[in-house]
Amino acid sequence: MGRSDERCCIRTGAGRRESYTEAPSVYQGVIAVEARPPGRARRPRADAARNRERLLEAAKRVFGRDDGAHSSLEAVAREAGVGIGTLYRHFPTRESLFEAVYRREVEQLVELAGQLAGGPDPVAALRRWLRANVEFVATKKGMAAALAIVMQGTTDLSAYTAERLTAAVGGLIDRAVAAGALRGDVGPEDLLRLLVSLCYGSSAPGWQHNVLRLLDVFVDGMRRDRA
Amino acid sequence: MGRSDERCCIRTGAGRRESYTEAPSVYQGVIAVEARPPGRARRPRADAARNRERLLEAAKRVFGRDDGAHSSLEAVAREAGVGIGTLYRHFPTRESLFEAVYRREVEQLVELAGQLAGGPDPVAALRRWLRANVEFVATKKGMAAALAIVMQGTTDLSAYTAERLTAAVGGLIDRAVAAGALRGDVGPEDLLRLLVSLCYGSSAPGWQHNVLRLLDVFVDGMRRDRA
Amino acid sequence: MGRSDERCCIRTGAGRRESYTEAPSVYQGVIAVEARPPGRARRPRADAARNRERLLEAAKRVFGRDDGAHSSLEAVAREAGVGIGTLYRHFPTRESLFEAVYRREVEQLVELAGQLAGGPDPVAALRRWLRANVEFVATKKGMAAALAIVMQGTTDLSAYTAERLTAAVGGLIDRAVAAGALRGDVGPEDLLRLLVSLCYGSSAPGWQHNVLRLLDVFVDGMRRDRA
Amino acid sequence: MGRSDERCCIRTGAGRRESYTEAPSVYQGVIAVEARPPGRARRPRADAARNRERLLEAAKRVFGRDDGAHSSLEAVAREAGVGIGTLYRHFPTRESLFEAVYRREVEQLVELAGQLAGGPDPVAALRRWLRANVEFVATKKGMAAALAIVMQGTTDLSAYTAERLTAAVGGLIDRAVAAGALRGDVGPEDLLRLLVSLCYGSSAPGWQHNVLRLLDVFVDGMRRDRA
DNA sequence: AATGAATGAGGCTTCATTCAT
DNA sequence: CATGAATGAAGCCTCATTCAT
Incomplete structure (x- = not known):
């Protein structure tokens, strides 16, 4: 089998050189916001x-x-x-528990997207958000299943959350597309599906590293300046 | 005594022809070749x-x-x-069934990779192989799970099959890398994981189309001539 | 949390009186004494x-x-x-059920041995205890299996109970040996094994009578005053 | 198989001293006689x-x-x-197999009883036969179950065999009773039941030794000259 | 006759779900 | 409200038994 080593110093698309361990983790500042349905009187x-x-x-x-x-x-x-x-x-129901669990997590990811939207380099922002996602899943392994559930959109409730998530990452993409940095034929659903797919079921040691590399290659493929 | 060994003695007819999409399907020529142990009299x-x-x-x-x-x-x-x-x-065992299921399918994919290896454009060959995979999964939905199982490499037996598959797609990649068409930091395992991840659990209408698009973007990201 | 411990909290009424044979039944006075854990509030x-x-x-x-x-x-x-x-x-577990079944029964037999220990004729006491056992088995047919299980001593828990039982009948034997009435080379385990063996699986009509006869012959064989 | 340790030097009833390993094993000369129903023409x-x-x-x-x-x-x-x-x-049927298995074994025990009937000391003959039984079970562990089945007399066929066995040991007892050496209130069924009970399910190391001791004590109890 | 494939009943165990206390 | 006991459906697996080859 292959590539188990994980020296972790790889070359992402444009020659940037990054060590994944040193990279600043972004999602920590996110505040857990617990949305509670307001209608409940008692x-x-x-x-x-x-x-x-x-x-x-x-x-x-x-x-x-x-x-x-x-x-x-x-x-x-x-x-x-x-x-x-x-x-x-x-x-x-089991679903309702799942939903409640992931809702707060997703909330944090939405929040993070908002925070990143302000930066100068839209592509870098997207990469960071993806990276945060992977870290997120790494930290809270249940997230993968949660995201998978969201993106399959079984329930009304999950549909709502999926929408929020889609909107968040859609914002990041749109900015980059508007700036001419990314091609426009890859939507937020695509990216989310890819993300979820890659994270879900990844459990081998070093999976984070691999998933991040694959995502970087993918974003490279989205770049306008090529081809 | 008992337990017939798991080597399969049935061949799926090589003549069946079914096109599941209008896109030119590549995998049809693949012939299921299964070794029959000669010693067994009965x-x-x-x-x-x-x-x-x-x-x-x-x-x-x-x-x-x-x-x-x-x-x-x-x-x-x-x-x-x-x-x-x-x-x-x-x-x-449950595993033995899984193995038997995926073994034959994987055999066909390996075969196809060999056939494609002869073409002039290595990147196109890779794309075609990926496309064939997706079609394959579309045709025989079980493939996704099968591939997923193979790539998780639980058993010795599945490890063997995984190896064959890896070698097959590895050959395609290597040729393209040798020709200077693709960057070298994406291995066959990466590509297979991506493929499996994308196919596995995709069930929404039109998923084939989407997955193919994403794969294309990814191969774009692998292209050398960019960056 | 879960799993109530196996210590039993139900007592079989000490007043039930049932004579299953015309022979004077000895075990009736036995009171089921079961420790109730005092700490458990609920x-x-x-x-x-x-x-x-x-x-x-x-x-x-x-x-x-x-x-x-x-x-x-x-x-x-x-x-x-x-x-x-x-x-x-x-x-x-199956074992835990077995244990719970026999534990209470054995408790009563132990108790009876204690009560009989006070009498004047130690050999008669032993015979009565054996008789009580047979009656016991006759009454509660499950006892045979229970005793059999105890004496095979599979579990720690059953070992403990077996010990108690052995000690009980051992006391009866020891007294008789000390009084010079019985030979010393037959231990409590022997007697219990014999008892269990004879009762276990005996189901033909009149088995009680036969088993009692055999036990009497055996005790005769244990008598010192002969040979 | 069998006869592992068995240093087994114990003192049987009347002070006789016997080493169980040295004791001449009696059943070996027995010839396996396979009774086959004669009516079968072909x-x-x-x-x-x-x-x-x-x-x-x-x-x-x-x-x-x-x-x-x-x-x-x-x-x-x-x-x-x-x-x-x-x-x-x-x-x-499962039973028919069991029967066929034990029939030949029982045949040997019957045979042995016949051989022993000629000796001078009828009580010793009985003891030897019992000893041979225990050795038999020790050698062919399945015997215990077989004997148990015989003595429960479920089937016609087993009833027949049980009868033969009973008659055989009955002969030994009768001689001893006739000679005034044993009391008359213990029948062959009693003895067989005892034997089977003791052997059946005995599996602890040294069980042979113990069973033999118990049988000896029992025969002591049968002796006329006492009490 | 011999073989071993097919079948399904039945035992084991886990869990989602309901409901009495 | 909280609790956890009760329930049975459902999955796992083994085996006795029948029957096609």
Whole structure:
């Protein structure tokens, strides 16, 4: 088999030389924003809120484990330290739990896209956002499954989130296209699909490195100044 | 005693011709070549061969469905119209079934790579091979899962097949690199991973078209003459 | 969290009186004494306790049938009138069910040995204890299997119980040996093995009578005053 | 196989001192007599006879393994090197195979009883026969299950064999009773049941030794001259 | 006759989901 | 609200038994 070494110093498209370990991680400044449906009149009981929180955290941990997407809900409840009934009260379906888990994560990625939009080099911004995504998935392994679910767009709710995500990365792309830096026939859905596909199921050691390289090559392929 | 070895004795007719898209399909000439062990005197019983075949076809179909890799073996048996015991007789483990499923498909892809290697334009050859892959997956949806399994390289046996596949596409890449047409830092594993990732789980209408576009952009990114 | 520990909280009424043969039954005074862990605040749910009880009773019945040790757990659940899942909740392994079944019975036998230890004629005491055992098995047919399992000493837990039982009957023997009434080369394990062997699988009508006769002959063989 | 350690120097009832390894093994001279139903006109084909033989040997081996009584019939056929269908042709039911296996063994024990009947000391003859039984079981572990089946008398066929066995040991007992050496209230069925019970399921190291001791104590209990 | 392929019942176990407390 | 017990469907796998070759 190949290329296991990971010396990690590779040459991205235009000759830039980057060490992936040293690269500044971008997503850390992102603040977790928990969107809560505003319509609910009754303020939730303190313990209910706490349990909900615990469940989300536990779900992230459990789903984040290898092949975690198939973990039992009991395992999540156990990890959260609550009864299975409580889990069901908060998240009546497995999907609803997944959604709640990824929603906050996706929120952070949307946020990040907004922050990056202000920079001078639109292509670099796109690359950074992609890099942040990969790091994100690396940190919180469950993200891959979450993103995959979002992009398959099964539910109304996930459709909403997918939309937000698409809009965010679409903004980054559009700026670069407008600046003449990228060709215009690759849409945000394309990029997201690619991203999700590459991250999802990658588990071999060094996968981050490889995925980042592939993404860089891809962005190279998107560059206008070539061909 | 028992357990017929897993080497398959059935050949899919080389004459079937099916074009699934208007694009010129390249993989049709591929002939399934399967070694038959000469020593074994007793010819396999007709129904056994038929059932084995049915199981492989059913497995391809079932595993090819969404998240098919986690389908139950009973579902496969049901789809094949045989008893669960028959499935277990032919494929004592889940893995052995997977292997049998992908082995023949991969064989055809390897073959195709060999055929394409003779052409004048190495980059075009690579593109064609990728296109053939996508078509292949489109035709036999199970391929995606099969390839995914191969590339995760769990078993010794799958490792062998993965090697063959890697070597095949590696040959295509190397020629292009040697000709100065492609950069050298994208290996066959990279390309295969990308391919598998993109095909795997793509099910939306028009996914073929999209995947092909993305692959084209990626190969653009690999081009030497740019940058 | 989950898995209530296996310590049993239900006591069989000490007042039930059932004589299964005309012979004076000795074991009736035995009181089931079961330690209840004092720390556990939450009282077990009524239905849980009931189901646990039913399962134990059913297991005793089912395992008591011919070759009952190989009965399916589903048969036990069916006999108990509960779902298979319930069985698994209470007894996660087959062994744990076995243990729970025999533990309480053995407890009573140990108790009886203590009560008999006070009498004037040690050999008679031993005979009575053996007789009580046979009656016990006659009453609760499952005992035979239970004892058999105990004496095979597979698990740590069963080893503990086996120890208690051995100590109990050992006390009876030792007293008789010390009084010069019995020879010293037959240990408690021997006697228990004999007892279990004879009871286990005896099902022909009149087996009790026969087994008692054989045991009496055996104790005769243990008598010092002969030869 | 068998007879591993067995230094086994114990003191049996009357002070006789015996080393179990040195004791002359009695059953070896016994000739395997294969009773075949005489009514069958057609002489069996040579290969059929051979297969039948192989199956019996294989069954003895397989059933003789630990917990072998629950081995699959496929395992027996495999061990015999014949197809499962062949097994079924020869032994249409599991029971019939068991019977065929034990019949020949029991035949040998019957034979031995006849040989021993001629000796001067009838009690010693009985002891020797019991000893031979234990050795028999030790050598061919499957015997225990076989004997157990015989003595439970489920089938007509086994009933016949049980009768022969009972008659054989009955002869030994009767002689001793007639000579005034043993009490008359222990019948051959009793003794067989005891024997089977003790051997069946004994598997701990040194079990032979223990079983022999218990049998000796029991025979002591049968002695007339005492009490 | 011999073979071994096919079949499905049945045992094991996990889990999603409901519901009593 | 929280809890966790109860339930059974469903997947896994083995094997006894039948039957085509």
